[in-house]
Amino acid sequence: MGLPFWGPNLMMKQIINILSILFILTFGGISDLYGGIREDVEKILKKEFTDSASISHQKFNIPTHIKNTIQFKAKQKFFRDELNVWTIVTTDTISHYAIIDNSLGKSMPITFLVVFTTNGKIKYNQIVKYREPYGGEISSLSWTSQFIGMWKDSEFKVGKTIDGISGATISTHSVTKGIHKLSLLFPYIKSQLK
Amino acid sequence: MKGYKLTMKNKLSIIACTVACFTFLSADEFFEAGTTIGGYGELHWNQAEDESGEKSNKLDFHRFIIYYGHNWTEKWSFKSEVELEHNFLPGGELELEQAYVNYHTDKWGFQGGVILPTAGLINEYHEPPLFLSVERPTYSKYIMPTTWFGNGFSFYGKFNNINWRIALLEDLEGEGIIFNDDGIFEKGNIRGGRGKGYKTTAYDWTKNFSVSYTGINGFRAGGSFTMNNAPINDDPVEEGTLGITMFETHAKYDANNVHAVFEYGQNSFDVSNIKDVPYTEDWTSSGYYLDLGYNIGDLVNCGKLIPWFRTSSVSTDTESDAKEITRFGLTWWPINNVAFKADYGTVKKGTSQDKEINIGIGYNF
Numbered sequence: 387m388g389l390p391f392w393g394p395n396l397m398m399k400q401i402i403n404i405l406s407i408l409f410i411l412t413f414g415g416i417s418d419l420y421g422g423i424r425e426d427v428e429k430i431l432k433k434e435f436t437d438s439a440s441i442s443h444q445k446f447n448i449p450t451h452i453k454n455t456i457q458f459k460a461k462q463k464f465f466r467d468e469l470n471v472w473t474i475v476t477t478d479t480i481s482h483y484a485i486i487d488n489s490l491g492k493s494m495p496i497t498f499l500v501v502f503t504t505n506g507k508i509k510y511n512q513i514v515k516y517r518e519p520y521g522g523e524i525s526s527l528s529w530t531s532q533f534i535g536m537w538k539d540s541e542f543k544v545g546k547t548i549d550g551i552s553g554a555t556i557s558t559h560s561v562t563k564g565i566h567k568l569s570l571l572f573p574y575i576k577s578q579l580k
Numbered sequence: 581m582k583g584y585k586l587t588m589k590n591k592l593s594i595i596a597c598t599v600a601c602f603t604f605l606s607a608d609e610f611f612e613a614g615t616t617i618g619g620y621g622e623l624h625w626n627q628a629e630d631e632s633g634e635k636s637n638k639l640d641f642h643r644f645i646i647y648y649g650h651n652w653t654e655k656w657s658f659k660s661e662v663e664l665e666h667n668f669l670p671g672g673e674l675e676l677e678q679a680y681v682n683y684h685t686d687k688w689g690f691q692g693g694v695i696l697p698t699a700g701l702i703n704e705y706h707e708p709p710l711f712l713s714v715e716r717p718t719y720s721k722y723i724m725p726t727t728w729f730g731n732g733f734s735f736y737g738k739f740n741n742i743n744w745r746i747a748l749l750e751d752l753e754g755e756g757i758i759f760n761d762d763g764i765f766e767k768g769n770i771r772g773g774r775g776k777g778y779k780t781t782a783y784d785w786t787k788n789f790s791v792s793y794t795g796i797n798g799f800r801a802g803g804s805f806t807m808n809n810a811p812i813n814d815d816p817v818e819e820g821t822l823g824i825t826m827f828e829t830h831a832k833y834d835a836n837n838v839h840a841v842f843e844y845g846q847n848s849f850d851v852s853n854i855k856d857v858p859y860t861e862d863w864t865s866s867g868y869y870l871d872l873g874y875n876i877g878d879l880v881n882c883g884k885l886i887p888w889f890r891t892s893s894v895s896t897d898t899e900s901d902a903k904e905i906t907r908f909g910l911t912w913w914p915i916n917n918v919a920f921k922a923d924y925g926t927v928k929k930g931t932s933q934d935k936e937i938n939i940g941i942g943y944n945f
Contacts, residue, residue, distance in 0.1 A: 465610065493659065516686075517654045523741075523794040550834055552794070552832045552833075552834050553704075553794070
């Protein structure tokens with residue numbers, strides 16, 4: 387194991403093996419199963435849609451050329467190459483898609499959710515996780531509801547179409563760019579989603 | 581476990597491994613530990629003329645600040661700001677303006693280290709693109725001093741749209757308020773009482789309470805109350821204390837092209853517990869400022885452009901005349917993080933009147 391100080395004892399080797407498996411599982415995907423944010427998102431979606439709606443999760447790898455195009459247009463990077471996407475089926479038909487991503491606040495990532503109709507309009511959006519001591523006001527429904535009805539061609543501009551928040555300047559601009567970014571992305575990937 | 585014995589080294593290693601496992605397990609794929617660098621700064625050109633016609637002309641890189649933060653987990657982080665004022669030492673100032681460990685959850689948080697008290701709108705939100713004038717308002721120098729920082733800790737939280745914060749900081753420095761530069765007793769202002777985290781005391785702790793409401797987009801309203809028995813020369817027993825209470829209330833609206841700010845503050849100074857003071861009368865200082873502006877950037881298609889007006893009054897002593905300040909300005913943000921500013925103002929005190937012209941550029945990132 388490369389750790390000679392653990393000694394040759396059989397029991398110790400078993401303990402090391404168990405811990406090693408835990409580490410491998412941790413790095414190899416068990417953290418995905420833990421899914422604190424994902425659980426939160428699914429609770430939000432269940433609350434937003436009726437119990438009869440079927441909600442399924444998938445991970446979607448953004449093709450590099452699309453990712454670069456969108457990042458250039460939105461002036462913001464995706465947190466990862468792989469997006470978490472949910473498909474919402476109501477009355478046997480796909481009615482909405484939900485996507486989450488991060489944008490950067492002053493020093494911490496802000497995790498946000500955007501729910502799109504099948505024609506790319508924003509039905510709902512919410513800050514799923516805000517991690518900074520200042521600027522948490524952007525989580526308020528009165529701020530996030532401003533994006534409802536917007537789509538890829540809408541003007542996403544703080545101070546014009548989107549009201550700012552006093553004391554949360556960095557966060558408001560960053561999340562506005564983030565929501566714009568997902569709105570631009572959605573038409574490119576819609577046909578590839580399950 | 582028969583025939584098996586764990587050494588202390590092995591026990592520690594197992595504990596370390598287990599802790600590491602749980603740490604990674606409790607993290608999620610939406611957070612990565614990491615370091616952030618930011619900053620802000622401002623260059624000022626200040627021209628002034630007093631009533632006798634004497635002129636001054638200064639070009640000053642007033643502030644240069646580097647922000648450094650590190651996130652260990654999504655709850656535990658470190659944040660700091662180091663500031664160089666007036667671009668040179670000695671003469672300017674090098675200050676550790678913030679340096680604290682932060683624990684943050686969805687409902688409440690904790691900060692410990694060098695922190696900012698919540699006193700007025702500008703103290704915590706002092707980056708140059710966030711306020712209109714080239715210089716910070718005179719009120720924010722003598723009534724609610726900025727940047728006011730000190731050693732201490734705070735708890736904060738949020739309930740619906742109400743934000744609250746309780747901070748306990750180092751004592752204020754009584755001698756900095758009641759003595760002038762020559763050591764002569766003089767009823768001074770709160771600015772001289774800031775200890776700035778330098779070998780400070782905590783005999784009485786400065787208690788700072790604040791609440792704010794942010795339930796309407798673009799609107800913030802709140803207030804704070806601060807109190808301390810500030811030791812004189814760090815010796816409350818032999819030299820006594822200066823009793824200080826500070827109160828302020830504020831409101832800001834920045835939406836629908838309207839930019840409006842109002843803040844009123846009052847400080848009370850109680851000299852009854854100072855030993856050997858040649859004066860027994862308490863005093864107060866008070867002031868306000870009101871900013872009104874309107875964004876005409878869309879009309880001229882050039883980003884955000886606000887012509888604005890300020891009226892302000894600042895009185896550091898109930899017995900002397902207040903400074904009455906009127907200022908007009910134009911502030912232009914070509915991008916959100918850069919502001920070009922120009923303003924003209926008059927400062928009246930009694931029968932005297934000074935004129936000021938300021939031009940500046942400020943940024944943050």
